[in-house]
Amino acid sequence: DAGVTQSPTHLIKTRGQQVTLRCSPKSGHDTVSWYQQALGQGPQFIFQYYEEEERQRGNFPDRFSGHQFPNYSSELNVNALLLGDSALYLCASSFSREAFFGQGTRLTVV
Amino acid sequence: SQKIEQNSEALNIQEGKTATLTCNYTNYSPAYLQWYRQDPGRGPVFLLLIRENEKEKRKERLKVTFDTTLKQSLFHITASQPADSATYLCALDKDYGGSQGNLIFGKGTKLSVKP
Numbered sequence: 001d002a003g004v005t006q007s008p009t010h011l012i013k014t015r016g017q018q019v020t021l022r023c024s025p026k027s028g029h030d031t032v033s034w035y036q037q038a039l040g041q042g043p044q045f046i047f048q049y050y051e052e053e054e055r056q057r058g059n060f061p062d063r064f065s066g067h068q069f070p071n072y073s074s075e076l077n078v079n080a081l082l083l084g085d086s087a088l089y090l091c092a093s094s095f096s097r098e099a100f101f102g103q104g105t106r107l108t109v110v
Numbered sequence: 111s112q113k114i115e116q117n118s119e120a121l122n123i124q125e126g127k128t129a130t131l132t133c134n135y136t137n138y139s140p141a142y143l144q145w146y147r148q149d150p151g152r153g154p155v156f157l158l159l160i161r162e163n164e165k166e167k168r169k170e171r172l173k174v175t176f177d178t179t180l181k182q183s184l185f186h187i188t189a190s191q192p193a194d195s196a197t198y199l200c201a202l203d204k205d206y207g208g209s210q211g212n213l214i215f216g217k218g219t220k221l222s223v224k225p
Contacts, residue, residue, distance in 0.1 A: 042216050092213075
């Protein structure tokens with residue numbers, strides 16, 4: 001079992017650009033959540049997808065959007081990037097209560 | 111608004127001792143509380159989960175307590191080893207119809223175990 005895989009691992013973008021991050025959940029997991037983790041902080045919940053629908057959303061602007069595909073994989077899109085969007089973006093999949101996290105995508109906005 | 115605090119940003123202890131990490135929360139009544147370990151540049155790894163009606167949970171050298179009156183959880187690592195050095199995150203689990211809801215994380219406590 002490959003666990004949760006995220007791509008790419010690192011990314012550098014320019015302010016104002018758009019970015020798409022990808023996540024493949026652990027086998028058998030149908031729920032995918034996305035988190036943003038700034039340096040020295042705990043992860044902050046962005047949104048959660050279940051059965052291809054956004055089920056819950058945290059306090060993030062509409063520039064952050066997502067999608068879940070029939071195979072449960074997911075994408076996180078961020079438009080009009082700001083310098084403050086620089087962070088580690090974590091994908092977590094779950095079937096019951098515990099969350100399995102990927103290694104994250106380190107996004108740097110310059 | 112909901113607030114979760116881990117009392118120490120950093121904790122340094124000697125190998126073999128027991129590490130005790132504290133997690134306090136306000137304005138919330140979580141159905142579950144979870145603890146994760148995070149190594150630098152990696153995603154968090156699930157360690158333990160405790161339900162609101164449980165007082166204590168153990169797994170090998172790990173022990174978690176949950177006091178809903180004090181709104182506090184304690185995380186203990188007994189017989190600590192240098193390999194236990196990492197950041198430990200506490201998370202409130204907002205139940206969503208019986209499934210895992212969004213996790214509200216603390217900032218974490220960085221534990222360093224010296225040989």
